[in-house]
Amino acid sequence: MSEKSRIDEIKDELELLDINPTIFARKEIHSLPEVLSENEKIVYLIEGRNKLSNHHLILVATERRLIFVDKEFMYGLKVEDFSYDKVSSIQYEKSLMLASIDIHISDNILEIDNVGKYYAELFCEKVRDFMARPTQYFQNTSETTTLDQLEQLGRMKESGVLTEEEFAAQKKKLLEKL
Numbered sequence: 001m002s003e004k005s006r007i008d009e010i011k012d013e014l015e016l017l018d019i020n021p022t023i024f025a026r027k028e029i030h031s032l033p034e035v036l037s038e039n040e041k042i043v044y045l046i047e048g049r050n051k052l053s054n055h056h057l058i059l060v061a062t063e064r065r066l067i068f069v070d071k072e073f074m075y076g077l078k079v080e081d082f083s084y085d086k087v088s089s090i091q092y093e094k095s096l097m098l099a100s101i102d103i104h105i106s107d108n109i110l111e112i113d114n115v116g117k118y119y120a121e122l123f124c125e126k127v128r129d130f131m132a133r134p135t136q137y138f139q140n141t142s143e144t145t146t147l148d149q150l151e152q153l154g155r156m157k158e159s160g161v162l163t164e165e166e167f168a169a170q171k172k173k174l175l176e177k178l
Helices: 003-016 023-035 117-131 135-140 142-158 164-177
Strands: 042-050 056-062 065-072 076-083 087-094 098-105 108-116
Touching: 003 023, 003 042, 023 042, 023 056, 023 065, 023 076, 023 142, 042 098, 042 117, 056 117, 087 117, 098 117, 108 117, 142 164
Parallel strands: none
Antiparallel strands: 042 056, 042 108, 056 065, 065 076, 087 098, 098 108
C-alpha cells in the first residue's frame, strides 16, 4: 500500500470519528503512516502540548495501544507508544476553555495541556474502555502485535528515527517474547 493512500485512509478514519485536527497537527498527522501498522485503526485522536517540552503533539488511541507523536522541525519525529495494560490511570482537568490530561504509565506521569475540554473527556473515556479490557485480550493479539511492532521498527529504521544498533536491540527484545 502506498503511503499516500494510507494517509488518505487515516484522514477518512478521522472524518468518520468526527475528529478535525487543527493546522498545528498537520506534521504529526502526516507522520502517522510511519507510526501505525497497516491494519491498525484509530479509535480517537487529540492534540495538545507536552507540559515539559512545550511541543505540540498528538495522542492517538488505537485498538492496540496509546501513541504520542511529536514531529518538530529541528528535532525530527519522536514517537512513544504504550500498551493499554501499562497505563495505570488517565485523568483530565477542565478549565474555562481548555483541559489537561495526565496519563500515569509505570512511575511516569505524562502531562498534556491545551486540549479541547470536550475532546479530553472523550479521549479519556476511550482509553479507559481499553484499559478495562482483560489482559487476555492483549495476549490473544500478541502474535499480530509483535509482527506489527516489527514492521513499525523497520519503518522507523528506514526513516532514520532508529539507528541500526537500536533497531537490532529492539528487534531482539520483541523476538525474545515469542
